Amino acid sequence: MEDINIRLHCERLNETFDLTPLFKSKKEIIIGRQKDCDLVIPYNKEIDLEFHQISRRHCSLIFYGLEKIASQETEPYSFLYIKDLESKNGTYLNNRRLERGKEYPLFNNDEIGLASLTLKLKICPKSDYQKTD
Numbered sequence: 001m002e003d004i005n006i007r008l009h010c011e012r013l014n015e016t017f018d019l020t021p022l023f024k025s026k027k028e029i030i031i032g033r034q035k036d037c038d039l040v041i042p043y044n045k046e047i048d049l050e051f052h053q054i055s056r057r058h059c060s061l062i063f064y065g066l067e068k069i070a071s072q073e074t075e076p077y078s079f080l081y082i083k084d085l086e087s088k089n090g091t092y093l094n095n096r097r098l099e100r101g102k103e104y105p106l107f108n109n110d111e112i113g114l115a116s117l118t119l120k121l122k123i124c125p126k127s128d129y130q131k132t133d
Contacts, residue, residue, distance in 0.1 A: 006063075006080065008112070008119040013042070017119075023063040030085070031114070032058040041117065053115030055087035062103060078105030080123070082112065089115050 006019040022029045022038050029038035034056035041054050062081045081103040084091035091098045092113030098104055106112075108123040 003125060005122070005124050007122045008039070009122060010117060010119050012117060016122075019061065027064070028060050028062045030057055030060050032056050032085075032087075041114065053089045054117065055085070055089070057085050058087045058114050059084050059091040059098075059112070061106070078107060080106040080121075082106050087114075 004020070006023060007016050008019060009016045017039055019029060019039070026038070031037060031039045031041065033041050033054050037057060041058075060083050062083060064079050064081065082091065082093060082098065083103045084098045084100045086100050092111075093104055093106075094111050095113065106121055106123075108121065110121045112119040112121065
């Protein structure tokens with residue numbers, strides 16, 4: 001984890017979320033509207049009516065690290081996975097709806113859809129951290 005950065009960029013919110021510090025302290029992070037989620041999607045009832053379609057606990061990202069790659073028998077190899085947490089409106093990976101509760105591998109530049117919000121995944125070496133925006 002010391003030599004990579006994991007970020008999610010949301011053009012619509014004009015915000016980039018650095019997940020690297022979160023994964024240093026935990027294996028799984030929760031994304032949703034609920035205040036106790038690791039990554040809280042901001043929601044204002046008067047302004048963002050469509051963000052209401054994002055569940056309180058919508059999906060999780062799971063960091064397995066290199067031990068997961070070593071145990072995989074077929075390519076493509078991944079150390080980061082996404083799982084829908086029984087969200088009402090679904091989680092999408094590159095425009096494909098995910099099956100609830102099933103883990104899917106994530107790769108650099110994948111797009112994660114939560115209702116009308118798209119998050120673009122950026123995985124890069126620390127040395128390229130400033131170059132990927």
